Amino acid sequence: MLQSIEVSSGARVIPRVVAPRAAEAREAVTPGKPCIITSHLWAFFGDAPAIKDISMVVPQQAVTAIIGPSGCGKSTLLRCINRMHETGPNTRVDGQVEILGSAIYGDETSPTAVRRHVGMVFQRPTPFPAMSVRTNVAAGLRADPKSRLAKQNVDEIVEEALHRAGLWEEVKDRLNESAMTLSGGQQQRLCIARTLATRPRVILLDEPTASLDPLSTQKVEELVYQLRETVTVVIVTHNMQQAARVSDRTAFLLAGELIELAPTNGLFTAPTDPRTEAYITGRFG
Amino acid sequence: MKTRLARHWISGVMIGLTYLAAVLATLPLLLILAHLLKKGATSLSLSFFTSMPKPVGEAGGGMANAIVGTLILIGIACMIGLPIGIGAGIYLSEKRSRPLAQSVRFLSDVLNGLPSIVMGIFAWEFLVRPVGHFSALAGGAALGAMMIPLVTRTTEEMLKVVPISLREAALALGYPRWRTSLSVVVRTALAGIATGALVAVARIAGETAPLLFTAFGNQFWSTSLREPIAALPLQIFTYAISPYDEWHAQAWAGALVLISIVLVISLAARLVTRSRFGAPVD
Numbered sequence: 269m270l271q272s273i274e275v276s277s278g279a280r281v282i283p284r285v286v287a288p289r290a291a292e293a294r295e296a297v298t299p300g301k302p303c304i305i306t307s308h309l310w311a312f313f314g315d316a317p318a319i320k321d322i323s324m325v326v327p328q329q330a331v332t333a334i335i336g337p338s339g340c341g342k343s344t345l346l347r348c349i350n351r352m353h354e355t356g357p358n359t360r361v362d363g364q365v366e367i368l369g370s371a372i373y374g375d376e377t378s379p380t381a382v383r384r385h386v387g388m389v390f391q392r393p394t395p396f397p398a399m400s401v402r403t404n405v406a407a408g409l410r411a412d413p414k415s416r417l418a419k420q421n422v423d424e425i426v427e428e429a430l431h432r433a434g435l436w437e438e439v440k441d442r443l444n445e446s447a448m449t450l451s452g453g454q455q456q457r458l459c460i461a462r463t464l465a466t467r468p469r470v471i472l473l474d475e476p477t478a479s480l481d482p483l484s485t486q487k488v489e490e491l492v493y494q495l496r497e498t499v500t501v502v503i504v505t506h507n508m509q510q511a512a513r514v515s516d517r518t519a520f521l522l523a524g525e526l527i528e529l530a531p532t533n534g535l536f537t538a539p540t541d542p543r544t545e546a547y548i549t550g551r552f553g
Numbered sequence: 554m555k556t557r558l559a560r561h562w563i564s565g566v567m568i569g570l571t572y573l574a575a576v577l578a579t580l581p582l583l584l585i586l587a588h589l590l591k592k593g594a595t596s597l598s599l600s601f602f603t604s605m606p607k608p609v610g611e612a613g614g615g616m617a618n619a620i621v622g623t624l625i626l627i628g629i630a631c632m633i634g635l636p637i638g639i640g641a642g643i644y645l646s647e648k649r650s651r652p653l654a655q656s657v658r659f660l661s662d663v664l665n666g667l668p669s670i671v672m673g674i675f676a677w678e679f680l681v682r683p684v685g686h687f688s689a690l691a692g693g694a695a696l697g698a699m700m701i702p703l704v705t706r707t708t709e710e711m712l713k714v715v716p717i718s719l720r721e722a723a724l725a726l727g728y729p730r731w732r733t734s735l736s737v738v739v740r741t742a743l744a745g746i747a748t749g750a751l752v753a754v755a756r757i758a759g760e761t762a763p764l765l766f767t768a769f770g771n772q773f774w775s776t777s778l779r780e781p782i783a784a785l786p787l788q789i790f791t792y793a794i795s796p797y798d799e800w801h802a803q804a805w806a807g808a809l810v811l812i813s814i815v816l817v818i819s820l821a822a823r824l825v826t827r828s829r830f831g832a833p834v835d
Contacts, residue, residue, distance in 0.1 A: 355724055384727030394722035398740045410736070411727040459722070466726065 303328040303470060303500040304349060309363035311344050311353050318344040320524040321363075326517075328368075331492060331501040333515035333532065335508055337547065341524040342504040346472050349502065350386040351379040368469060384411055387463030387471040391478045393455035395447035395462075402443040404458055405429050408466040425465050433461035434491055453484025460491060471495065473503040477510065489514050508548060512536055520544045586812070593809035596802040601810075606772055606788075609797050616807050618774050622689070622783040623758065623814070625776060626768060629693020630757055634700025635750055641701070642708025642746070647734060649713075658709070661702035672699055673763035681767055689775075689782035692768025696757045703756060707749025711742040744825050751822035755815045761786035785811045 304326035311319045319341040326332045334342045347353040348361055351372060365372050372382045387408075395404050405426045426443075430436040435457045439450065447458060456476060463471055473492065477485040492514045495501050505511050511518050512532060519529040520541075528535060528544045539545045555563075600615050607614030641657060648654045676695035681687055715738050723733040739746070764770070770787035771780070785807050792804035 350725060352721065352725055355721070380727045380729050382727075383725055388722075388725035390718060390722065390725075392718055394716075394718045396719060396722070396737055396741065398743065407723075408726040411729075411732070462726070 300327040300329060302326070303368060304502070305366040306345075306348070307364050307366075309345075309348060309365060310361070311341070311348050312360040312362075313356070314358045318524055319348070319521070322526045324519060324526055324529050326500065326502060328500050329496055329498070330516040331496045331503060331514055332529075333511035333518045334502065334504045334521060335506075335511050335518060335547075336521035338506075340521040342521055343474050345521065346388075346474055346502060346504050349470070349472055350388055351382045352388065354379065380411070384408075384466060385468055385470070387466065387468035389456070389459050389463055389471070389473045389476050391475040393452055393459050393479070395450070395455050395458050397446070397448050399447060400444045401439050401447050401450070401458065402426055404447045405461050405465050408462055411466070426461075429461040429465035432464050432495075433457045434487060435461055451484070453480050453487060456480060456484065456488060457491065460488070468499060470500045470502070473501065475504055475506060478506065485510075508536070520547060522547070589805060589809045589812060592802070593805035593807075596806040597809060601803075601806055605774060606803075609795075609800070612799070614803070616783075616785065616788055616803065616810070618771065619783040619785045619788040619807065620810060621776065622768070622771070623785040623811070625689055625778075625782060626693045626696055626764070626784055627754060627758055629690060629778070630696035630700055631750075631754065633694055633697030634704055634753065634757075637697075638701045638704025638753070639708050639746060639750070641705040642712065643734065643739065645705065645709040646712035646738075657705075661705045664702040665706065668762075669699060669760050670762040670765075673765055673767055676763065677766045686779075687767060687769035687781040689768055689778045689780065692764045692782065692784065693778075695763035695767045696760060699757050699760065699763060700753045703753040704750055707752065708742075708746050711745030711749060712738060714745075715741045747825045748822045751818050751825065755818040755822070758815050758818065759786055759811055761790055785814075 302325045305324075307323050309319060309322045310317055322345060334345060336342050344353055349365055349367070349372075351361075353359050353361055361373065363373075367382075367386065371377065396407060399407065402423075406422050409422060409425065427436065427440075430439060435454060438454060439458075442449070447455065450458060456479075460471075460476075476492075477488050480488065489510065492501055492503060496516070503511075503515065515532045517529065518532040518535045520527045520535065520539075520543075522543055528539060528541045530540070535544065536548055539548060598615075600613060602615060602620060603617050604613065604615040605617055606619075641661070645654050645658055672695050676691050676698070680691035680694055684691075719737055719741060720733055723737040724730070728737065764784050764787055768784050768787065769781040770791060771783040773783075775782055789804045789807045789811065792800040792807065795801070
């Protein structure tokens with residue numbers, strides 16, 4: 269099975285990324301300085317906990333994948349890191365999350381301020397339909413008109429963000445067209461560019477390729493791989509091969525509990541918990 | 554099992570029936586338009602739009618005051634109906650399940666079904682009787698009140714179809730709640746809201762009953778909001794029940810103008826909707 273992960277991922281989607289990296293880079297990753305620290309984090313829908321007592325450390329400038337079966341709380345965990353969980357009805361969060369040393373569930377912390385520093389990209393592309401490509405990318409800058417970013421040259425920021433998202437060449441002549449004229453994969457990279465434009469320190473990706481075709485998926489994965497040089501990335505994925513391809517560390521969640529968090533290669537080749545092994549070898553989920 | 558021929562035949566008949574229904578559905582409008590054109594076009598001239606009504610027996614004359622009056626009444630109605638209706642619609646879509654939202658939604662539906670004459674009596678009771686005279690303001694207010702439930706419900710429907718994911722995307726970018734609602738949700742639905750508003754305007758433009766004892770009508774030129782004001786539907790009513798042939802002709806012409814105004818507004822609504830799928834706004 270493990271072999272089949274390597275083989276199928278290599279052969280089917282991105283041959284060139286997986287092969288060289290798997291060996292050297294992954295083993296070498298020692299968790300750098302911590303970026304995100306969750307301590308005894310619980311999140312509830314009504315009275316039902318979706319994640320239970322999760323304490324984990326996510327290192328800076330690395331990609332951390334969260335895997336697990338449907339309904340295990342992957343997305344909820346992600347949404348606790350930018351205080352999106354509490355936007356739903358009847359929701360509650362217990363415990364603390366620290367990002368680069370600041371407690372985001374502090375009494376004086378405003379959720380909107382947290383979200384301006386922690387970008388998020390969703391399962392389905394969410395370009396704003398009433399806006400052009402350019403205004404979509406600049407949308408985040410206007411979240412806080414008084415901020416430093418809003419006063420800078422917006423066109424430059426837009427261009428840089430589109431370059432970083434690998435979309436500039438495709439849309440540079442269509443900046444004033446509706447964002448809805450782009451393809452699904454382009455829309456998703458547009459959403460990533462929109463997030464990058466605000467220069468976040470952390471980017472949360474919630475199954476960003478779930479609605480994309482294999483080619484677009486490959487582009488997004490390559491992008492995620494490059495992003496880790498400048499930002500900390502946490503990616504939720506249903507696809508274990510994707511976790512294996514893009515991440516440095518992988519967390520396995522089951523029924524709201526964090527079962528294991530380890531360097532990706534280690535987790536997939538020699539899981540310490542039998543439940544992890546059962547999941548990655550396909551015995552359930 | 555039916556033969557292939559029989560299925561073809563039945564299919565043909567059913568399609569034919571739906572064609573017939575579609576033609577019948579548009580027939581009344583076509584007949585009305587044709588009849589209005591035949592009867593009204595002859596009395597329609599430039600002077601119909603520019604001159605005042607003439608006394609019985611004098612040739613010519615127009616409905617300049619009634620046309621302007623109708624536009625003023627629509628203006629007042631919009632100033633009252635649009636802000637309240639759109640605001641209430643935003644509230645209903647933002648706070649969907651609040652008890653207040655549910656009762657407002659129900660009451661707007663009731664208000665929507667309220668006979669327009671009742672709205673007129675209501676406006677008379679509160680805006681005409683205390684003041685002591687009829688006024689354009691009272692007429693506009695009655696029409697505005699009729700617009701409110703229409704605009705409220707269409708605004709709510711248009712906002713409801715904006716996907717939750719867009720709202721979440723805006724929140725995740727650090728937009729405060731109010732800015733998310735205005736610059737993303739309302740903005741996305743703007744074309745739809747504008748269409749709903751125009752449809753509501755088209756609907757009230759031809760209302761007569763609420764104006765009978767509010768705007769009252771006026772044979773003279775008046776643009777004062779505190780005075781009785783002429784309106785096309787009222788003028789048509791007055792002329793149509795008169796015994797004079799030249800007034801009847803004028804009534805037909807007035808009806809043609811009124812229906813043209815409504816038609817233009819409806820076409821504008823169509824254009825606004827189309828631009829939603831065409832070039833981007835901004």
